Amino acid sequence: MDAILLQILNGLDKGSAYALIALGLTLIFGTLGVVNFAHGALFMIGAFCAVTLQRVLNLSFETIDETQKDFLGNPLKVKTPYVEAWFGPEAGAWIIDWAVPLALVIAIPIMLLVGYVMERGLIKHFYKRPHADQILVTFGLAIVMQEIVKYFFGANPIQTPPPDALNGVANVGMLIGMDIVYPVWRIVYFCFATLIIGGIFAFLQFTTFGMVVRAGMADRETVGLLGINIDRRFTIMFGIAAAVAGLAGVMYGPINPPNYHMGMDFLVLSFVVVVVGGMGSLPGAVLAGFLLGILESFASTTWATTTIPGINQIIIYLVAIIVLLTRPRGLMGRKGVMEE
């Protein structure tokens, strides 16, 4: 029983990342009709916002310590971060320790800007082009973005640890009289994802802006005829989708150290999530994200891998095939989306 609950937790946590990325993909597809293969790169850029802030906070000045030697036998250059010199060792260390959560603050404007520039500078020129063209150009853009990141940060993964207060494990089974320990940061990630997903749905459901966007997603021409500049709102939605991917990336850093390729690692899976959920369906993307996360977790258990060797590697694609055979529009897909 412990093992089952642990895998469910694990699946929810994995599903959080899938759902957040798939949500952004669906927002872009639902509003602008663009299949954005650069969305994984936005997730990666978010993670590197945290890496950048961590590096900025660790900018240091050097002092020579004659008592210690470096690898060449010269006196050791000891580095002291400026923030520790300015705010005192304790306050400075606390600021550095909280680099990842603090990065959320800088990631929001950066990702909105990146999204805006991407949409206005490149993607808008491909609205009326076939989906194959959109896929090619956005995939190319993703490669360019990851090569830029690699140029500045290298190819090696970079550790972005969570704050000490949110590190370690918590006994989440205590509430139901069981012994189930789970990493605190992964619980934080799940809560954060739930909050963001809830926020996006609330924004679309309960604000006038959201109502217009939903109307535009349903019937773009009619909304345009009413004198509403739907294109401008859709551009803003692109920025919001980029910000969601970026924030998901920032918070993902402590789970797995960011590297320039991390966006591509998620991209294919996220597209499978979108297709299984139903192209253009926001609740479908979220549902499929969590569902596939849980299935993937169970497929990796010892029981599953010994019963059906290799099931852990194919489960998501197997489910996608079954869903598409039985429900060709996905779990919650609407009629008329990507259909001639």
Next chain:
Amino acid sequence: MTKSDVTRRGVLKSGAVAGAGVALPTIFTASSAAAYTNEPTGGSVTLGFNVPQTGPYADEGNDELLAQQLAVEHLNGEGDSGCLNTFTSKALKGNGILGKKVEFVTGDTQTKSDAARASAKSMIEKDGAIMINGGSSSGVAVAVQGLCQEAGVIFMAGLTHANDTTGKDKKANGFRHFFNAYMSGAALAPVLAAEMGKERRAYHLTADYNWGWTQEESIVASTEAMGWETVNTVKTPLASTDFSSYIAPVLNSGADVLVLNHYGGNMVNSLTNAIQFGLLDKVVNNKDFKIVVPLYSELMAAGAGENIKGVLGSMNWNWQLQDEGTKAFVKSFGEKYGKPPSNSAQTCYAQVLLYADACERAGTFNPCGVAEALEGFEFDGLGNGKTLYRADDHQCFKDVLVVRGALNPTNAYDTLEIVEVTPVEQVTYAPDHPMFAGGDLGKCNPGA
């Protein structure tokens, strides 16, 4: 009226045959005058450095390239001569190789077998490279080694740890300086028994490709021989990024040791995930839970950060060794590039010098002469102490390092500490050992 024998069908046939002949790659056909592939005729000789310049191992490839460039400088008599001063063979004079200036071209393996073969082929055919060196993957090493055998050039492997490189896939034109998975097991097992006891239950997570399988096989064999029990061996897809769903079952498996047969990004992520789940804080079977990473590299250790503290593993070489060869290389590399070299950099540096030295001793660039000079060659002064290039399988035999993630690092490079230098006798195996069975070295191919 005369009847012509020339028919349309005949012309087409002849044309097709002639075309196919012309289209055959020149490296696979006999060239006219040269005695062997890419025989140097001018005042210089070209070496081909095939390393990952893009892809996930680009940083490691860059480190290899820096070391290869340093080796070329030293061969040409530039810089401080590095290990030319400590190498026991005194054939190298700092005047190039056999009096010819050493030049080099580079290729990008991308850590993909097909891309690595294409770049090596291009360097051999277009640039006239007479030797190929480098790489950070066993899949790449086996692929390029096969190509070099067909093309008739020497392959001096870079980082390749799978048993197969000098086992079932060994080739007469290929030579491996790096240690292998069997040696990791043979070196690690006694240290693990001494530190963790002989009654342990191990759970293996293994990267699902050739290298992972051979490492798992080697570590399972060596730890079971000491009395450990293997609870489970789980293969993880190479493309995995989040290993949490593989780590979670470990908690309920009854295992008290987790062995991560992962390398590169896989290792960084699986180790990070294992630490996140608090494995090292657990007590199972009345013993502290332990993690083992059988193959370490400095760059991966840096990527894993604080998570590697106290975690045991093995290495081919480390810059903290105190032999004269290591000190000379670290000084040259450190003063030129401002950082200590990685063990893959040291391997490539040593391989370039060993190739050049073999040419000098053989008095020729002919791959068969060079191979003969390398076979059974014993030397010292390049790091790792006394070393033998065994003739039977072209595997180097030398001391192996058991290392641990530094508990109190004092600087960015102080990520690993040496626990033991395992003597070469302990990691030596018979050429017909079952883990290396099935291959045939074959005959040296000079190409042309």
